[in-house]
Amino acid sequence: MTKGVDVDLENVWIRFGDFVAVREANVNIKGGEFFSFLGPSGCGKTTILRSVSGFLEPSDGKVRIGGKDMAGIGPNKRPTALIFQNLALFPLMKVWENITFSMEVKGASKAERRKRADELLDMIALPDQGDKLPSELSGGQKQRVAIARALCAEPDVLLLDEPLSALDLKLRQHMRTELREIQQRVGITFIYITHDQGEALTMSDNVAVMRAGIIDQIGTGHSVYNDPATPFVASFVGENNVFRGKIKSIDGDMALVSTNRTGELLARIATSAQGKMNVGDSAMMFIRPEACNIAEDISPAANRFTARVKHEEFEGQIYNVFLEGAEGKEIKMSLVNVGKQRQSAEDNNLTLEYMPDQAVVLPAGELASE
Amino acid sequence: MRTNSLLPRLLIGAYLVVFFGYLLGPLIVMSITAFNSPSFPKMTPWECLTFEWFDVLARDERILTGIENSLIVGVGTVILSVIMGLSGALMLTQIWPKLRATYYTIVIAPILIPGVVLGISTLVFWDRISIMLGMSTGGILHNGIFLTILGQSTFIASYCMLVFIARLQRFDTGLTEAALDLGATPVQAFRKILLPFMKPAIGSAAVLAFLASFENYNTTTFTFGKFPTLTIELAQKVRYGINPSISALAFIIIVLTIIGALIHEIYRRRQQLALANGAPVAAVSGGFQLPKIFRGNPAAIILVLLALGGASTIWFSQSYSPGVCKMDVREQKRLIQEERIKEIRAKRQLELQQKQLKSPDSSGDIKSDAPVTQSPGKGAFGNVFDPGNLDKAAPKSETEKPAESPGKGAFGDVFAPKNLDKATPKDD
Ligand SMILES: Nc1ncnc2c1ncn2[C@@H]1O[C@H](COP(=O)(O)OP(=O)(O)O)[C@@H](O)[C@H]1O
Ligand SMILES: [Mg+2]
Numbered sequence: 001m002t003k004g005v006d007v008d009l010e011n012v013w014i015r016f017g018d019f020v021a022v023r024e025a026n027v028n029i030k031g032g033e034f035f036s037f038l039g040p041s042g043c044g045k046t047t048i049l050r051s052v053s054g055f056l057e058p059s060d061g062k063v064r065i066g067g068k069d070m071a072g073i074g075p076n077k078r079p080t081a082l083i084f085q086n087l088a089l090f091p092l093m094k095v096w097e098n099i100t101f102s103m104e105v106k107g108a109s110k111a112e113r114r115k116r117a118d119e120l121l122d123m124i125a126l127p128d129q130g131d132k133l134p135s136e137l138s139g140g141q142k143q144r145v146a147i148a149r150a151l152c153a154e155p156d157v158l159l160l161d162e163p164l165s166a167l168d169l170k171l172r173q174h175m176r177t178e179l180r181e182i183q184q185r186v187g188i189t190f191i192y193i194t195h196d197q198g199e200a201l202t203m204s205d206n207v208a209v210m211r212a213g214i215i216d217q218i219g220t221g222h223s224v225y226n227d228p229a230t231p232f233v234a235s236f237v238g239e240n241n242v243f244r245g246k247i248k249s250i251d252g253d254m255a256l257v258s259t260n261r262t263g264e265l266l267a268r269i270a271t272s273a274q275g276k277m278n279v280g281d282s283a284m285m286f287i288r289p290e291a292c293n294i295a296e297d298i299s300p301a302a303n304r305f306t307a308r309v310k311h312e313e314f315e316g317q318i319y320n321v322f323l324e325g326a327e328g329k330e331i332k333m334s335l336v337n338v339g340k341q342r343q344s345a346e347d348n349n350l351t352l353e354y355m356p357d358q359a360v361v362l363p364a365g366e367l368a369s370e
Numbered sequence: 371m372r373t374n375s376l377l378p379r380l381l382i383g384a385y386l387v388v389f390f391g392y393l394l395g396p397l398i399v400m401s402i403t404a405f406n407s408p409s410f411p412k413m414t415p416w417e418c419l420t421f422e423w424f425d426v427l428a429r430d431e432r433i434l435t436g437i438e439n440s441l442i443v444g445v446g447t448v449i450l451s452v453i454m455g456l457s458g459a460l461m462l463t464q465i466w467p468k469l470r471a472t473y474y475t476i477v478i479a480p481i482l483i484p485g486v487v488l489g490i491s492t493l494v495f496w497d498r499i500s501i502m503l504g505m506s507t508g509g510i511l512h513n514g515i516f517l518t519i520l521g522q523s524t525f526i527a528s529y530c531m532l533v534f535i536a537r538l539q540r541f542d543t544g545l546t547e548a549a550l551d552l553g554a555t556p557v558q559a560f561r562k563i564l565l566p567f568m569k570p571a572i573g574s575a576a577v578l579a580f581l582a583s584f585e586n587y588n589t590t591t592f593t594f595g596k597f598p599t600l601t602i603e604l605a606q607k608v609r610y611g612i613n614p615s616i617s618a619l620a621f622i623i624i625v626l627t628i629i630g631a632l633i634h635e636i637y638r639r640r641q642q643l644a645l646a647n648g649a650p651v652a653a654v655s656g657g658f659q660l661p662k663i664f665r666g667n668p669a670a671i672i673l674v675l676l677a678l679g680g681a682s683t684i685w686f687s688q689s690y691s692p693g694v695c696k697m698d699v700r701e702q703k704r705l706i707q708e709e710r711i712k713e714i715r716a717k718r719q720l721e722l723q724q725k726q727l728k729s730p731d732s733s734g735d736i737k738s739d740a741p742v743t744q745s746p747g748k749g750a751f752g753n754v755f756d757p758g759n760l761d762k763a764a765p766k767s768e769t770e771k772p773a774e775s776p777g778k779g780a781f782g783d784v785f786a787p788k789n790l791d792k793a794t795p796k797d798d
Contacts, residue, residue: 088548
């Protein structure tokens, strides 16, 4: 079995005329890793992937695969296989011909190809579907054929461009698990692109979060979620409540922030900002909905705040409570449904509390747009 | 509502009749004249059902070589135009986006330039080239087939290109990228992905190019040299008067066109059917099987009808001999003429009698003349409008023909194409 190889982007810039699509990307992806690029649509994810697969030369910087500089090497000579956003299955070829296209162009015999196709069809749980046309398959089946076609080329690196975006929710969740399994079985490097943070977090060893051509943070799903490097990451990855204010005092890695509306609140300074923040700096504090709870003791404290409940939602496993926040924004709190009928608190004031080390302070900056 | 909709419906019906009459009428009339025996193409009066004009056509050397030249030129033009059109269309997708509009205008221009201009410029251009290269006037650059193919291709390639561009716009360039990504060379990607995708368009473009080439006159008329195509031959023929063998040719072309269209339609329906059946829903539901039978049948019926019609026509044309009918027609004409001669005689007699009437005898003679004056549709001076009068112009040829070539009158015909050939041997 081919073992995955490293992929490194060194100071990569990609420009289209005056427009900078990718700015100074530095990424080291280890062999056999499941690595995701996560970012909103149009932030340059596909562009990065195309520079790895060879359809695009970086305007500046280097792309290395397995330590080898890829400059001037065309897509058909690189050890990569790309699964396109729209799959790009060949509509006039049968499924088995699609899967073994990479062997056909190398001159493999028909018998050989047929045999390999059957193996791969078994692997993707589509036995006996080889003689169909792609148009005769369902979305999920097409998806798997595209994966089999890419794997048939025995690449060292598999590149996936939002491969699940066309599928419905159930199938998407199922395919996540399946993709992860395939990756672990074949052991090659996967570079996965998505705008869905759920996908990125569930599957990846490491995630790069991108904003408008800039990579804001690279890290494990945990660190990206719990210890965001920028307000953009904090607000883009998962849901977050943002509180704007100024730093009142700093004590080690904890800071007291005087917020505009909810008083003085205590939070942990994010790792990337530690040692870089001073008293008086404008800051943003983030508290996740699930980190909030209803306080039993309502006396004022640095980890409590009070707001009026605007409305509530019952979502099955959780209740969402929306409270009035600053600047017309809502503060969201999620409570786990423990089976008891909850008394609605609509139009009443409610005091919430949180664990200060679950709240994060960052220098004020750009947020992800809703 | 319903009373209101009657008038518009009638109007639409009338419009359709006029429209289709305008479109198809000439073709139908032309086809019918191919089966009528008079030696000038006409539908009325209907004289005899005959297939002799097909015979005449099949023996007309000039028409045959014209067809042959047209076919050679057609094939050459198809090959050249499809290749040029395809590369032109591919070029359009490749060049710098800002240049695209300009490029498009330039390559489409030949469609807008009059064919006459293209013909002349082709002739002049290649003549110059030939002189520059110091070639003799008998060289390839002066060859009529060569020049005609080049001349026609200048604008037919643009037509082909339009067809290809339309198809290319639906092509997902991601497919080529996918092929490259899977290790294909650019040539392999072209051959295995783009070319199969373009195949239907190549077929349409080839048919279009062939038809455009086959019917072309105004460009060809400058370039054909020693190789007149069918259209050139027809045009030259018409100048010296025509016979129904041209109708016969028209009929053959019309029938071939209809058959071609039918085959295409059948093929298209089959494909649709296959698509409909391939859809996952159709595989399960039994309701989809009925339309399959229903839709499959008309095609089969048409084919069977065509085969039967073709077979019976061939049988009929071989067993049927219009000779008897023609004799009848001649007999009739002879009778009419005799009648007329009688009438004239009778008239003279009448005049004589009237002169004699001034002398008071022979009242019995008037009675004996009565049947002549009473003969229907023939007033004393009504003969001027008698269709039979038309024949008066050539009463001799009518009566002499059967004597000259019994059975196959056509070859003795003054209007037979062979005679034309003899008359104009220096023409080309
Ligand atoms: N070939 C191109 N020419 C000009 N601009 C491009 C081109 N390809 C992408 N872009 C621009 O680069 C940005 C990033 O695109 P892309 O990488 O496709 O985003 P995404 O993250 O959604 O995959 C977009 O603003 C897009 O308009
Ligand atoms: Mg994209």
